[in-house]
Amino acid sequence: MWLRTFETIKLFLFIFLLVSATHGFAQVKTVRFVDGEGDILNEVEYILHDEHIYLSVESLKSVFDPEMKHSYHTPSKQLTIKTKDKVIKVWMGNPSVNIDDGRQVITLTVPPRIINGQQKIPISFFQEVLPELDDVSVIYKPELQRVRIMQNNSFPSDIPKNNRLWTVIIDPGHGGEKDVGCKSQTGIYEKDVVLSVAKAIKAQSKQHGFSIHLTREQDVNKSRQQRYQIANRFKGRLFISLHCNSSFSQNHKGIRLYLNNPYGQLQFRTAPIPKFGDKDLNIRTQANYLQQSKKFATVLEKELNFFAKDPIVISEFPIIALNDVFMPAVLIELGYLSNLDDTARLSNQDHISELAQTIVRAIQIYSAKVRQTAKPDDQTSAESSNPIER
Numbered sequence: 001m002w003l004r005t006f007e008t009i010k011l012f013l014f015i016f017l018l019v020s021a022t023h024g025f026a027q028v029k030t031v032r033f034v035d036g037e038g039d040i041l042n043e044v045e046y047i048l049h050d051e052h053i054y055l056s057v058e059s060l061k062s063v064f065d066p067e068m069k070h071s072y073h074t075p076s077k078q079l080t081i082k083t084k085d086k087v088i089k090v091w092m093g094n095p096s097v098n099i100d101d102g103r104q105v106i107t108l109t110v111p112p113r114i115i116n117g118q119q120k121i122p123i124s125f126f127q128e129v130l131p132e133l134d135d136v137s138v139i140y141k142p143e144l145q146r147v148r149i150m151q152n153n154s155f156p157s158d159i160p161k162n163n164r165l166w167t168v169i170i171d172p173g174h175g176g177e178k179d180v181g182c183k184s185q186t187g188i189y190e191k192d193v194v195l196s197v198a199k200a201i202k203a204q205s206k207q208h209g210f211s212i213h214l215t216r217e218q219d220v221n222k223s224r225q226q227r228y229q230i231a232n233r234f235k236g237r238l239f240i241s242l243h244c245n246s247s248f249s250q251n252h253k254g255i256r257l258y259l260n261n262p263y264g265q266l267q268f269r270t271a272p273i274p275k276f277g278d279k280d281l282n283i284r285t286q287a288n289y290l291q292q293s294k295k296f297a298t299v300l301e302k303e304l305n306f307f308a309k310d311p312i313v314i315s316e317f318p319i320i321a322l323n324d325v326f327m328p329a330v331l332i333e334l335g336y337l338s339n340l341d342d343t344a345r346l347s348n349q350d351h352i353s354e355l356a357q358t359i360v361r362a363i364q365i366y367s368a369k370v371r372q373t374a375k376p377d378d379q380t381s382a383e384s385s386n387p388i389e390r
């Protein structure tokens with residue numbers, strides 16, 4: 001009897017698995033929408049139709065305008081959307097978008113469609129139409145299915161005057177003949193990757209008026225002392241050290257962020273606890289900036305999460321290289337040169353430039369946040385105490 005029951009259960013289980021496999025309790029495919037700060041607005045299910053990504057009309061409401069209203073007229077296949085004081089008309093199967101009775105007409109690269117009996121809009125609608133309805137920029141990353149909707153006014157087009165008082169120190173690790181850092185199987189060196197990212201950050205930051213100093217501009221060796229002396233002399237508001245990772249496992253990949261916390265989790269249990277004594281003062285001084293460093297790391301994490309495929313990991317360790325830097329500091333491991341995917345990415349100039357852009361954006365957001373919270377007195381004292389900028 002028991003055996004029979006068991007056989008029946010097995011049969012049901014088999015049918016269940018067969019149905020699951022053919023009808024799919026498949027993983028739901030979604031597009032992630034984030035705002036200018038990198039916060040998630042919504043994860044929206046999508047339908048793939050003729051190799052194009054389609055979303056429901058309601059998704060617009062959840063990520064763009066909660067007040068939005070829409071109606072559909074079946075005979076004419078006309079979808080009317082009312083949002084941001086504008087009336088938008090689209091027709092299923094037709095790429096034309098009519099805004100405010102023809103005051104503006106946009107042609108979509110992919111038309112809206114009826115799929116499974118419902119009106120669906122292509123993902124290109126977000127990029128092609130939303131900037132016409134509101135003061136927003138929309139970035140779409142098809143490889144990650146992520147869309148970012150940013151309010152333009154959060155970053156004024158004219159450079160804030162005090163950006164030039166904002167000195168950021170970029171520290172490309174290693175350098176010179178003797179210290180190449182880690183090396184990929186394809187023969188690229190860490191010292192070269194980090195220098196090219198640092199130079200790209202410098203070039204792009206200039207457009208925003210930030211004053212950027214590199215601890216090395218060429219393939220030369222610089223001691224730890226030389227690096228922190230440069231940082232402290234230029235009175236940086238932020239110190240960003242760039243490195244690449246390497247691992248015995250070729251599967252390890254992705255970007256890692258490290259904060260210098262003398263009391264943080266130790267990487268190796270056998271490592272000595274940071275010593276008190278004459279070094280104590282320096283360690284404590286970096287520790288004074290830990291909260292600000294965390295703030296920047298959190299902003300950077302969100303920015304990188306939009307840009308990178310693998311989740312970003314933030315760790316806190318006692319990092320000797322950052323001990324004598326008297327400003328908020330973050331060490332970025334840009335990827336693993338022991339991993340083929342990461343190496344391919346870090347050998348690609350477009351990736352380098354996008355990576356730099358992401359870091360520059362994080363600097364922008366962080367500096368704006370600091371300025372918002374700073375008292376007016378702080379600004380003036382910072383101004384007068386910065387001899388470099390005068």
Ligand SMILES: [Zn+2]
Binds near residue numbers: 174181243244
């Ligand atoms: Zn390194």
